[in-house]
Amino acid sequence: MPRPARDGKAPTVVHLTAEYWPYARTGGLGEAVEGIARGQAQSSVRAFALMPLYRVVRDAGFPLEPVGSPQTVALGGATESIRLWRPADRADGAPAVIFVDHPPSFDRGGIYGEAGADYPDNPRRFALFCRAALEA
Structure with missing residues (x-):
């Protein structure tokens, strides 16, 4: 049993992950997280x-609903527009899942790359994801 915070409330843990089952996975990371x-x-x-x-999440047809309004994230001197989404059918007691939507970075055929090669902009894609998570 985790120890409560000093204020007596249960602690909050946020997992920033590239994969989360059942939405997206390439190996065991999604299941583990x-x-x-x-x-x-x-x-x-x-x-x-x-x-x-x-x-792959969109194509699987998972029902999603927006979280708040679109937001902007600063990265490397540029400003990018992102949107947050969540599953519309979350089960009681299940962890909350929030999706970071940035089509230029994530609306692609693969998670990390295609045809056996990584996307050359993976460092920027996942830096944007981390910045968006900090803003969320």
């Missing part, structure tokens, strides 16, 4: 997972 977050949520920890909104 989901299992950890689920275990935390079952132990009275407020568990959240933030991940990119990949094309």
